[in-house]
Amino acid sequence: MSRPLAIDRHGQILQALEAQGSVSVSDLATRFGVSMETIRRDLKALAEEGRLVTVHGGAHRLTNEPSLSRRTIDNAEGKAAIGRAAAELVEDGMAILIDSGSTTLGLAQSLVGRSNLTVLTNSLPIGLLMARTRTIRTILLGGEIEPNDEAAFGLDTLDLIKRFRVDLAFIGAGGISETGDFTDYTRLAAEQRALMMACGQAAYVLADHTKFSKRTPVLITPAPQLAGLITDRLPSQEPAAIAASQKWPIRLAGSSV
Amino acid sequence: MSRPLAIDRHGQILQALEAQGSVSVSDLATRFGVSMETIRRDLKALAEEGRLVTVHGGAHRLTNEPSLSRRTIDNAEGKAAIGRAAAELVEDGMAILIDSGSTTLGLAQSLVGRSNLTVLTNSLPIGLLMARTRTIRTILLGGEIEPNDEAAFGLDTLDLIKRFRVDLAFIGAGGISETGDFTDYTRLAAEQRALMMACGQAAYVLADHTKFSKRTPVLITPAPQLAGLITDRLPSQEPAAIAASQKWPIRLAGSSV
DNA sequence: ACTAGAAAGCCACATAAAGCCACACCAATC
DNA sequence: GATTGGTGTGGCTTTATGTGGCTTTCTAGT
Numbered sequence A, B: 001m002s003r004p005l006a007i008d009r010h011g012q013i014l015q016a017l018e019a020q021g022s023v024s025v026s027d028l029a030t031r032f033g034v035s036m037e038t039i040r041r042d043l044k045a046l047a048e049e050g051r052l053v054t055v056h057g058g059a060h061r062l063t064n065e066p067s068l069s070r071r072t073i074d075n076a077e078g079k080a081a082i083g084r085a086a087a088e089l090v091e092d093g094m095a096i097l098i099d100s101g102s103t104t105l106g107l108a109q110s111l112v113g114r115s116n117l118t119v120l121t122n123s124l125p126i127g128l129l130m131a132r133t134r135t136i137r138t139i140l141l142g143g144e145i146e147p148n149d150e151a152a153f154g155l156d157t158l159d160l161i162k163r164f165r166v167d168l169a170f171i172g173a174g175g176i177s178e179t180g181d182f183t184d185y186t187r188l189a190a191e192q193r194a195l196m197m198a199c200g201q202a203a204y205v206l207a208d209h210t211k212f213s214k215r216t217p218v219l220i221t222p223a224p225q226l227a228g229l230i231t232d233r234l235p236s237q238e239p240a241a242i243a244a245s246q247k248w249p250i251r252l253a254g255s256s257v
Numbered sequence C: 001a002c003t004a005g006a007a008a009g010c011c012a013c014a015t016a017a018a019g020c021c022a023c024a025c026c027a028a029t030c
Numbered sequence D: 001g002a003t004t005g006g007t008g009t010g011g012c013t014t015t016a017t018g019t020g021g022c023t024t025t026c027t028a029g030t
Helices: A006-020 A025-032 A036-048 A076-089 A102-111 A124-133 A155-162 A187-199 A209-213 A239-247 B004-020 B025-032 B036-048 B076-089 B102-111 B124-133 B155-162 B187-199 B209-213 B239-247
Strands: A022-024 A053-055 A058-060 A095-098 A117-121 A136-140 A143-146 A151-153 A166-171 A182-184 A200-206 A226-231 A250-252 B022-024 B053-055 B058-060 B095-098 B117-121 B136-140 B143-146 B151-153 B166-171 B182-184 B200-206 B226-231 B250-252
Touching: A006 A022, A006 A025, A006 A036, A006 A058, A006 A102, A006 A124, A022 A025, A025 A036, A025 A058, A036 A053, A036 A058, A076 A102, A076 A200, A076 A226, A095 A102, A102 A117, A102 A124, A102 A166, A102 A200, A117 A124, A124 A136, A124 B124, A124 B143, A143 A155, A143 B124, A151 A155, A151 A187, A155 A187, A155 B155, A166 A187, A182 A187, A187 A200, A209 A239, B004 B022, B004 B025, B004 B036, B004 B058, B022 B025, B025 B036, B025 B058, B036 B053, B036 B058, B076 B102, B076 B200, B076 B226, B095 B102, B102 B117, B102 B124, B102 B166, B102 B200, B117 B124, B124 B136, B143 B155, B151 B155, B151 B187, B155 B187, B166 B187, B182 B187, B187 B200, B209 B239
Parallel strands: A095 A117, A095 A166, A117 A136, A166 A200, A200 A226, A226 A250, B095 B117, B095 B166, B117 B136, B166 B200, B200 B226, B226 B250
Antiparallel strands: A022 A058, A053 A058, A136 B143, A143 A151, A143 B136, B022 B058, B053 B058, B143 B151
């Protein structure tokens, strides 16, 4: 009987670490089907190389770096579920576009470990995350960086988007109006998101349920490629949720972990 | 030379490695119908040619270029000193371009706290760092991301560079040749760096002393804007250092903290 | 704040897979 | 027919992993 390569495990551990910030010994042990002691030895070796720090129960990423700062993401669980649901739509060999935002970041995290994909994004954290997998080809849509989003916006970004065609586009939104339409904070961002939709053969908006109660000023003109909305749950009392459910096909992400 | 069978095997092993990142001895043995010992000899031979690295149980793709994301930066102190020296050239209100690399990252770190600056960069870590200051306007030059550098390279990047003109450009280099010229790992990177030089009214190459003993294959064609080299110290015994000092104005960064 | 139980860590030992080396073998080549 | 280079085999060493016993650390309930 042959033994799986230890070095592959090391690589995947580091990937999981990039995506999640921390990993637990028991999770890794079950995931790889090896004993906890083996995982401990892996983590110890990686820690000696200075690639992570071990903590009781697992390991943690070194904290100096441009992190996908896990700065208290609201409704992290719901966004992770949306990410997993969206990732199921992504098939081997596809080229996809991922917009910036904490919800779309959930999708990127779910794609870690996949290979034979091409990801276009205007988000720096997503770009770094994807590039570090080393198995996903990553193209960054450059432009002027908006510090709040840590993503590129602007004329150059619009221009770059126009040069590509992808299989799927996953778009964020600032909020959802009472009419069920998607809205954004600025004119430029709305324009850019509309263009991103048109870049894909099919486009999905990723928005968690908190967006139904958010109103942002600029309407995003939906492109014909818009295939639906992926969210975690529909707040039944929200007019925006009711309107949206009548307007777009909605895919509910099971919040079960 | 060798049996045709063996040559086929070597090629296919490298191909499998390219596709999967790693291969196991036992898998290859069953796949080719030969003994594990033979596969080991194959891997050993390929490892001696520098085409892969052997690990217990198989082999792993080599990452030719030392990765930036491994946190231990060689000669961090010298690079920080170079960064401070370069930062002194940057005046209020300027627009500057910062190339990717660990040395140029030192410059970016020295600029934290400054304001009224515009920074163009193709490096994701530098872009994030600058954007997070919120006082420095940041423009990211997009394109395909090279995982080792965590920076954008490619046709789109070249195209974007051409659209800007900056006051100062700070360029990295893979190595310095015996003739004192700057060299790089790939044709594309060399081209891109040359274009970056031409983007500035004046351009400086930032390279610490370890670069004088590094030889990388592709020559960077210097643009006329190249105003000099900023380094931490000149290894007197290195022919590359002597040649460079005769060819370019050199600014030595005081290593004093 | 204290303490008991549970979970995780550590160490030593056992074992199976992998690596290494010397030698034998086989099939082309000169 | 001798030579040469690739390949397989057997014996030994090394490495990776699992297991059990013990210690340490965390957590929750009083």
